[in-house]
Amino acid sequence: MxxxxxxxxxxxxxxxxxxxxxxxxxxxxxxxxxxxxxxxxxxxxxxxxxxxxxxxxxxxxxxxxxxxxxxxxxxxxxxxxxxxxxxVARTFQNIRLFGGMTVLENLMIAQHNRLMRASLYTLAGIFNTPSYQRAQKIAKEKAEFWMDRVGITDRADDPAAALPYGAQRKLEIARAMCTDxxxxxxxxxxxxxxxxxxxxxxxxxxxxxxxxxxxxxxxxxxxxxxxxxxxxxxxxxxxxxxxxxxxxxxxxxxxxxxxxxxxxxx
Amino acid sequence: MHYFLQQLINGITLGSIYGLIAIGYTMVYGIIGMINFAHGDVFMVGSFVSLITIIIFGITGTSNVFLGIGVLVLVAAISMVIAGIYGWTIERLAYRPLRGSFRLAPLITAIGVSIFLQNFVQATQGARVKPLQAIISGGFTLLSSDDFVVRITYMQILIVVLTFLLMAGFTYLISKTSLGRAQRACEQDMKMAMLLGIDVNTTISTTFVIGAALAAVAGLMYLLYYGVIDFYIGFSAGIKAFTAAVLGGVGSLPGAMLGGLVIGLIEVFFAAYFSSEYKDVAAFSMLIVVLIFMPQGLLGRPEIEKV
Amino acid sequence: MSQNDQSISKVLPILKRSVVATFIAFFLFLPTLGIKTAASGGVDGLFLQYRWPLLAIGCGLVFFGRIAYELMSSNKEGKQQKQAAPSALARALGSSKVAKAVAPLLLVFGLIFPFLPSSDRYILDLGILIITYVMLGWGLQIVVGLAGLLDLGYVAFYAVGAYSYALLSIHFGFGFWMCLPLAGLLAATWGVVLGFPVLRLRGDYLAIVTLAFGEIIRVVLLNWRSFTGGSNGLSSIPRPSFFGLPFNQEPGGFAATFGLEYSSLQRIIFLYFLILALAIFTYFVTGRLRRLPIGRAWEALREDEIACRSLGINTVNTKLSAFAIGAMFGGFAGSFFAAKQAFVSPESFNFMESATILAIVVLGGMSSQLGVVFSAIAMVGGVELLRQLQFLKVIFGADFDPSQLRLLLFGLAMVLMMLWRPRGLVSTRTPTVFLKDKKTVSAAMISQGRG
CATH class of the missing domain: 3.40.50.300 (P-loop containing nucleotide triphosphate hydrolases)
Known part of the structure; x- marks a missing residue:
């Protein structure tokens, strides 16, 4: 092997x-x-x-x-x-989500490092350059992909803390997967x-x-x-x-x- | 050497005062996890109550040590009661309604109470400094050389002895009585303590009252030691005492005392050997250094981050 | 049971509680209102003044206040429910649609404000003061509101900005627009330098350390006389000019160039627009930052730091960036302050300032920019009204200064407002990105963070 x-x-x-x-x-x-x-x-x-x-x-x-x-x-x-x-991505025994942020936001934060680079560590992001917009769009698509995959797309704009327990577990896995x-x-x-x-x-x-x-x-x-x-x-x-x-x-x-x-x- | 010894005595005296205030911080932080920002101002109020009571008794400059001590014990008792009422009221009105609420809320009200108390005392007592003649004069000459005399005054002995008596008493209270057990139970898990029939509200109130009473004693000592107070003394003494509490390890009573001594010594020695203008900078820098390198303090338990 | 008995059984407990409250108040007021230590002028120093009427007034106020409170709270049915539901104002401000409509209105008002007939010098100065605090509030909001880092020493960065401008313009003759970015940069650098060692600390510790930093900077400013002028401060700081045109009566001045009659108000109006422009800049930048990855990371940090680390976010750098950017806006505002006053001294940068700015942010709501505007108006403007309370001299005697009472009431207001709305005027948060529709997140969901 x-x-x-x-x-x-x-x-x-x-x-x-x-x-x-x-x-x-x-x-x-x-x-x-x-x-x-x-x-x-x-x-x-x-x-x-x-x-x-x-x-x-x-x-x-x-x-x-x-x-x-x-x-x-x-x-x-x-x-x-x-x-x-x-x-290496992980989840936690007692779920650790960003409860006050929406499901989509949770998944976007998981792609933080890529988005930070795309926003040139905020410099390009401030001016909303086309390359940053593209990166943002790709990140959103990835988030949508994983929401679909675990089946929580209909809750995309709800705060994570409002989700039922099972969905929170799924979201945590989706979030971990968004870090590639x-x-x-x-x-x-x-x-x-x-x-x-x-x-x-x-x-x-x-x-x-x-x-x-x-x-x-x-x-x-x-x-x-x-x-x-x-x-x-x-x-x-x-x-x-x-x-x-x-x-x-x-x-x-x-x-x-x-x-x-x-x-x-x- | 003589100079050093004299500063050591002064540092221990000042440190005892800080230590007494620090106990209030450490107990409150231990039990409800908040920095009681107004604690320094309760100390200030205690100091003013002492001043008023001393003037009422009309005893200054006596060299009869026993009469002096007798009166001072009475003054201390009155200040402790009134400061205790202040402590109780502050907790009841400004902190209890916010228990379990937004985390920053009680800290903000604490700052509000602190500002209120300072300005309340300023408005009612005036902004000028209040001088007081020494109540007990005299002392021992320990060492003397040609140009320098090392003295320890009766006042300093009284401060240090009283501090250690109170310390011992309260350590006993916390470790051996049912109040102490209730306090420690609340520290560990407030909900569980409540379920087990501990009156959490009373326990917390008592903690505030005890802390305030000790701060009042510290206020009396500060008045006697410096002979002058104003409405603003609570602010920097409060920060230094908090530093002492952190240095000693939050939640630990002997730690608070030890931390107080260290801060007092640092302040006095820095002022004596470097610069008295920057002595507060030295004490505050100490806080930062301690928190960075030793966040659990001298006698505190290390914290393991729960993942 | 007769109606009489019923009302007695209701009234008696209320009376009893009021008497107890008054009894307690008596002891609280005795050494403050009741007995005053006054200087006799002699060597021995002090004697006591007894003010029994004042003590009686104080106790009476508590007695009747308590009765009024009891009556009010017994009339309030379903008190719990009422607390849970945000007030109409807060709901309106929290909704992004209303916010979108209110913001331009405020802007228009801000633009025409100096030309309103009621705007005299005093009102304009007050306007400048309020806008300065709004700007500071937005800067601190990044640190406290978004990143959840409790900073009690924010005024230090304000001071760095002010002294930077003062020193650079006095020693090197730099103009305002040159100094502004430098002051911001210096403040941000200080933010990083001070923040780096302490940002690992947990919340309350961070608060007290930043408080200590603020005090250290003030003590240094006070004692480093050769550099900062000590307690005398730095005076004769060059005033900013209108693109090189000074505001004076000289032929080359602003008024002469534009063919206007000279008025000292012109400079004030100019300063007003200057701070308004800076505030608008701050509004857009901080608003934009919040919707960028960095801003989302700040909020994530507030929600759960450990989860952030598990997602590969460098939490130390993220906190530092919040600290530095918040500090930068403090530096900008400080720079403006020095330019406006043409004088800086350590007295302007005490803990009260930090507390005021923090109170504005917390009362405004942790993540609402509009909330900060309203709370700054309430805090600064409302407290300013108290300066007018001359009638209090009747109660406290002729040597009484009502501005003392201003701070007293400020402290009281801080407590009452937190009791009333612990999460601020606007406690909801608007998501930074959405799939279908933007729903605001209610306060109960939002975590306060540890830091």
Whole structure:
């Protein structure tokens, strides 16, 4: 197999005396949906925050390789650069939208860096030059494309905070996709969704993987989502990786069964 | 060396005053997360109440330390009560209606209250500075050389001792009593505290009253130490005390005290060795430096950003 | 139950609460209204003046005020609902259609204002003052309203602009139009220099640090005598001329050149149009900035900084740009101030100024340009009216200066207005871009940000 999209090596994160993530290693492949699962407090979100730069890991390497072989050492990069140059997008466990701004505005902000360049860092924008107008139009079209794709076009001009919960989750994914990522990190995307919405999410994620060629890394509690769409599952418990493989492999791994035993999963 | 020692004594005295004001900032910030901008002006009001009470008792320049202390305790008590009422009223009228509202709103009302109090006192008491003769005179000579005498006055001893007594008392109050527990519960999670039957409004009011009462004591000390006050003293003393609160770590009472001492020492030493005109610049620059390099303060807990 | 009993059961609690309020007020007023420390002129300094009538008046006002308040609030049915619904004025101002209609009207009024028969020198000066504050308000609105960064030291940039103009014109003989951009640039540079280390701080800390910066700049201006003239300030700053024509009685002056009779009012009118032009420029630039990517990023920053970072936005640079551009407009306004006064001193740049500008922005509404105009008129114009309150001398004695009361009432107004409308006159926001139709976003949705 080719070089993995993301390669996490001995990732360790300590908060004071607490080791939340303890030398975890795994790979994420370009054409895969990779899921990180584990009981509460297993260190999933912490690992996620290290990958997306919101925490600086205590130890370990996180290497991202683009299709053109350019390599990014994420553990050394500032959070916003990880999205800007390494092209890793993320969503949040408790949705973080710009609530007072409309759906369309949310999607335009995701294209900030491109639009800033097009507006010559505001100089050309002030005078509304034709090249800026073109860039603005293209950005709007991209926003419309993703609104269509996740099915919230009719709410384009409503403030994000007014959207129902499921639509907010979709908007957050659309917003992340508007940054043109190579890796999309989703923190519990199915949390709070009803079964129909979960199903729609599965379809959306599959199509993002297949048509946009974006690698997906997700944390999820909803096993129906995880088992159905994941090509590759990593199981964490108490900050350590206890299993790694396909859905079937993981399901039959005694270590996983032990970790989940007594934990009622639904 | 002698000069240095004298400045050290002066710095600790001034720092005690800042520390007492800082406690009010730190407690209020801890419990409702707002900068009580008017706190410095409550300190100023406390100072004026002390001045009036001292004149009513008509005791100045006594060298009888015990009589002096006795009267001062009475003066302090009266100032604490009146400043406490000020603190309570401000919270009730200007802050409570805005609790849970737009984040900037209480800060703006706080600034409004501050402007109001300053000008209210200016209008009613006049704009001129108010001088007061020393109430307790005398002191010890610690060291003396040919050209310089290091003295610690009874006044300075009183200020420092009283400050540490109050500090100890209130630290006990916060850590051991049910009021302290209620306060800490509100700090952690106000909604949950309310659900558990804690009277959040009373707890917050009490916090304001305590902070204001301590500021009034600081106001009395400031009056005694400098011997002169005006309606504007609350502004810069307020900022410095806030600096002290941040320096010590917001929410920490010993931190506020420690921060107060550091700010007092910086101010006094800067004035003594560099320039008294720029002493405020030194104190304010300290605030900026601390916030940049040590935002959790000396004794505060580090904050982990929740993502 | 008879009607009498019913009304008693209603009245009694009201009376009880009013008595309690009066009791509290008694203690609040005792050391302020009731007892005054007055200088005796002797060595010993002070004696006490007892003013029982004044104390009684104060307590009486509280007693009846409280009763009036109780009666009013008990008459108000569905109080909650009323608070939630914005007032008609606010709704109208918030709607972009009305705003589009009101703005040109205001502009026309602004243009003909100096030629109205009622416009004497005093009124024109007041107009200039209000427009200056409107301009400052729009500048600060970028920082506080859009980017959500609470800046309590905005007056520092105003001061930088004013001193830049003063020093450049005195030492190098630069003209107004030369100084204006330089002053703006210098203020913006200061914005970056001061902003860079502190913009990572969370909201309230930023507020207090900017306040400290403002004070530092004032103290430096006050004490760096060789450079700034200290508390005496800088005087004899060259006044701006009309494209090289000075406003004087000389043959080469403005009046002579245009064949007009010389009047000192001409210079004032010129200054009026100068600040009006600057304000219009500010209006268009800040309005445009808001609809550009940079402006959207500012608002996004206010809404959720962490989400911004996850989208690849450099939050430090974005905050710095807000700080610098806000500072630049402060610098422009300062430059105009120095040109108008022909004199600058540190006294003009104290914390009160920062508080006033901030109050204008917050009362105006965080993202409404029109709101700022109305709140500047209310704040500056309304407070100016209080200067006329000479009758108060009857109450407070002949040596009483009503302008003291001006600030007192200003503080009170700040509190009352925030209690009345915590989110300002115009609390809604207009989207910067839309697909089908532009709907305003109601206040409840808009986040206040942390910074």
């Amino acid at each position: 080719s070089v993995p999209l993301l390669s996490v090596n001995n990732l360790t994160m300590r908060f004071g005396g607490l080791t939340a993530v303890d030398s975890v290693s795994f790979d994420v492949h370009r054409d895969h949906i990779t899921a990180v699962i584990g009981p509460n407090g297993a260190g999933k979100t912490t690992a996620f925050n290290c990958i997306t730069g919101f925490y600086k890991p205590t130890d370990g390497q996180i290497v991202l390789t683009h299709a053109d072989d350019s390599v990014f050492k994420l553990e050394e990069m500032e959070d916003f650069r990880i999205s800007q140059t390494a092209k 990522p190579v890796l999309l990190c989703l923190d519990e995307p199915a949390a709070g969704l009803n079964p129909r919405e979960s199903e729609e999410l599965n379809t959306l994620l599959r199509s993002i993987r297949d048509t946009n060629k974006v690698g997906i890394l997700l944390i999820e509690h909803d096993m129906s989502v995880v088992m159905e769409i994941s090509d590759h599952i990593i199981v964490l418990d108490y900050g350590r990786k206890i299993s790694d493989g396909t859905a079937t492999e993981v399901r039959n791994d005694p270590a996983v069964i032990k970790a989940y035993l007594g934990v009622v999963e639904d």
